[in-house]
Amino acid sequence: MRLKNIASLLLSASLAITIVGCGASSDDSTILKMGTNAAFPPFEYIEGTEIVGFDVDLANLIAEELGMELEIMDMEFNTLTGAVANGIIDIAVAGMTNTPERRDSVNFSEGYFTSKQMIIVPDDSDIKVTDDLTDQTIGVQLGTTGDQFASMYIEGADIVRFDKGALAIADLLNGTIDAVIIDAEPAKNFVAAQDSLQILENPFVEEEYAIAIAKENTELTEQINDALSTLKENGKYDEIFDKYFEKVE
Numbered sequence: 001m002r003l004k005n006i007a008s009l010l011l012s013a014s015l016a017i018t019i020v021g022c023g024a025s026s027d028d029s030t031i032l033k034m035g036t037n038a039a040f041p042p043f044e045y046i047e048g049t050e051i052v053g054f055d056v057d058l059a060n061l062i063a064e065e066l067g068m069e070l071e072i073m074d075m076e077f078n079t080l081t082g083a084v085a086n087g088i089i090d091i092a093v094a095g096m097t098n099t100p101e102r103r104d105s106v107n108f109s110e111g112y113f114t115s116k117q118m119i120i121v122p123d124d125s126d127i128k129v130t131d132d133l134t135d136q137t138i139g140v141q142l143g144t145t146g147d148q149f150a151s152m153y154i155e156g157a158d159i160v161r162f163d164k165g166a167l168a169i170a171d172l173l174n175g176t177i178d179a180v181i182i183d184a185e186p187a188k189n190f191v192a193a194q195d196s197l198q199i200l201e202n203p204f205v206e207e208e209y210a211i212a213i214a215k216e217n218t219e220l221t222e223q224i225n226d227a228l229s230t231l232k233e234n235g236k237y238d239e240i241f242d243k244y245f246e247k248v249e
């Protein structure tokens with residue numbers, strides 16, 4: 001059952017890439033093609049028919065700095081680095097953590113946001129600290145650092161991989177899984193919408209979100225890093241930061 005789910009996730013991931021690939025044949029250099037996975041509030045999520053969020057605002061500002069027009073494609077999170085490496089998209093901006101494994105296939109810009117992984121459990125859960133996760137059923141988003149962490153460090157964990165964090169939360173609410181491991185800001189977002197869930201204090205290491213760019217595209221990496229420092233200096237980064245994060249913490 002679970003294997004079948006994963007297989008169908010992978011299938012839909014490759015379909016997503018195929019469809020996106022068809023529309024992305026333009027070599028118009030004034031268009032900056034961004035890939036994301038719009039199921040990660042407040043970084044990227046769907047509002048009405050639009051993809052919005054911190055990453056979208058940031059990418060728009062960067063495109064503006066570069067004199068380019070931003071075009072956004074929504075795809076499965078675990079297909080993003082491949083899409084960057086294959087040139088289907090120019091950049092992935094998706095709350096993506098800069099990890100050594102991903103650096104094998106893509107370059108990363110300077111970091112633009114510091115985060116960490118959090119554990120979400122029901123209010124009445126017996127899980128109080130990370131060690132209590134041993135032998136539990138844990139929900140993660142497929143291919144994320146939460147998935148990696150759970151797979152590598154939690155003994156005897158039964159890991160259930162979802163294609164969206166929100167689906168993991170739904171299963172946590174109906175009792176199918178015992179805990180969810182996901183990044184701090186989406187965790188706060190998901191839990192804020194529920195009465196019966198809590199976020200545990202967490203011992204996990206910090207992660208740095210960065211923009212993924214094709215390895216051979218060193219010029220774009222430089223341009224993006226320049227744009228990021230400009231936006232940090234001229235206060236525009238702080239503006240969008242305040243827009244999405246002032247209410248939290």
Ligand code: ARG
Nearest residue numbers: 037040094095096097144145
């Ligand atoms: N920061 C985590 C990672 O890089 C999760 C990112 C998930 N992002 C998303 N747009 N769904 O693996």
